[in-house]
Amino acid sequence: MKRVSQLTALALLCGLASMSSLAAEMPHSLTLEQIQQQHGAVIDTRASAFYNGWPQTLTGTSGHEPAALNLSASWLGAMSDEQLARWAKQHQLTPETAIALYGSEADNKAIQARLEKAGYRRVSLLSDALQTASRLQRLPHFEQLVYPQWLHQLQQKKPVVAAPTGDWKVLEAGWGAPKYYLLSHIPGAGYIDTNEVESEPLWNKVSDDKLKAMLAKHGVRHDTTVILYGRDVYAAARVAQIMLYAGVKDVRILDGGWKTWSDAGLPVERGTPADVKSAPDFGAPVPGQPQLMVDMEQARGMLHRQDASLVSIRSWPEFTGVTSGYSYIKPKGEIAGARWGHAGSDATHMEDFHNPDGTMRSADDIAAMWKTWNIQPEQHVAFYCGTGWRASEAFMYARAMGWKNVSVYDGGWYEWSSHPQNPVSTGERGPESSR
Template structure:
């Protein structure tokens, strides 16, 4: 039964390739469109640099205030219909004055595609990233690392936001390390998600088991742990649980294994390296118990203006057309929960991904949530079927600087298994949980 939940790797990668097109089908009900923008600045660099990573030592960190991110590297993943949809989403029309910045080849590539679609008011922003004025960046961009950063760290180079002490890279997936054995990031260990969650509801394992696992992995509370997965949300699930356990510095490879593969960086094959177990975690477990909520705690967030229990499930799941899982029979949703978006089905997260599988811009995600009355000043807890998709959005919200966030571990699986819990089905809008 577990197999049907997490093995759709090829489907996930295909979904990432067609993310922009899929979003149109999953964003329901759609918010009202704003008037077309008269002037737009577009950053054509990869999202890591837009988010705040400097391209090189001493380079600017962040992006021009208010700039959109349309990376030149995404263009091969976007057909004209998908690119047109992206422009429409951001209220960019042929009448809009578009200013591009980035490297010359990046600007030229984006300009050529825009021209092809009839956008001719396109110029080059000559003074972009001028360090004499404030730039915008993801508040905690360092929590979403990129392949070049890991590669530089592994080779002993000086990197921005370097780990304070010992560090480990781990690939995360469900079950035996079949794909890992064929090809993985050099030096990376392997973490089976069966070691962090268990049946019958696939909630996290006990705190004692978590503590034992950290020791086995050679991880202390002050070890920097860098996680990646063939499925981003598998790594995010482990990251969120490690933060709960008390690991202070947990990073996620934005875009996962695909990002490393696309970067053309070295890989290796074979068994995980031998690791010396940690003698002691060095701190109480859990270190941050507030990051994972129980069912009673989740219920306490419903139908409040200062809190949101947020469903990270596809629209068909949210309205009760499908449960999303072969092993979860009830259909429907937690009554009073707000829709936080997800993807086309239970194995996709297109609503949060750029065409290359990296995290969509913080502005786009925040706007998507705000339309459903989910805001950073609230107490916000994410859930999905059993925790994977919710953990991915938790990691994004954390990087965005949202403070009072958590995951309702039991999710729909736990909630729907108890007859007395209120559920709802059918089409509904943001105001359905706004009292």
């Protein structure tokens, strides 16, 4: 055998390195059928809005590939290696799993590099992605979760998908005085104080007459499209859910709230809200959808049923009675027989429902989380929390997911715990406790 010179060996090594680099930059492709045959995973690297169903162009396809996971390249800066590892474990990905990516070239490369750094070597591209419209999946009501660029185009009077059919307005929702709103807000947005829709002592919704007056004050009729956002998503969701109850037909929220608008670098303005011309008539009875709220007796009647779920959107420490979650709510525990619908680390967080950028987590993930506690889409499902904010966010997500019979138990733990005769549970327990 001839001896290879050092220069020749070096050239061979450089060539192999170059080929390896090229392979990393341009991975081989697989079709959806091929990746399914390998029991692999498909990952959509686009923003969650496009994964959920918003088309990227006016005439583009809508939705994501069957069973695709969403790992947006835009999240990478907010995901530590540990968080990425948890995400992969949750979705049963191992270093041996075949993975096919689709999205823009830049996004695919960013995700591929991060996955390979984490030890995933079988990463390729999905060659037939988004080419067969009939097989794509989407949120049944993706339009109820708008994204910043869509709203900006609407404001610019450009044609958009799922445009409002009539008058529309943007409102920022927050508790108390508009201190953050005054510093910076979405151009043209009004401001609504959550105290206008709920009141003490239990922070339940205000009377129907007060709701009607509130809607008139903000110039909202039953046929006005209202787009709500908040510094906290659940503040906007609280107002949105109550407006739907009142009878406003088309209420949407900015997915991810103010942060997504700010992160997108879109225009902002400061100062007080512009004068609003009040609406002389709502144009329909109030409430228009009374079934969207249940009272304490109705909530009690939903316990221990297979065709209904009373769902706690509270943190695990609240659910198990370690804390009440609120300084002004003294009793600890949970409604006996309620099912745990997850929430977040404490009473002010909803991480279990959020992507790293604060947008809604995938519908498949949320449905799987709920299914563990026998919370099913065909049931009558009523969400509650301490006073209604987190429950309203879960309600808005379930509605976007197409769940048809969802409502909010407005009184929540605050009202329930104020009646000593109501059954209460504490301690660690599982789904069997709600049968």
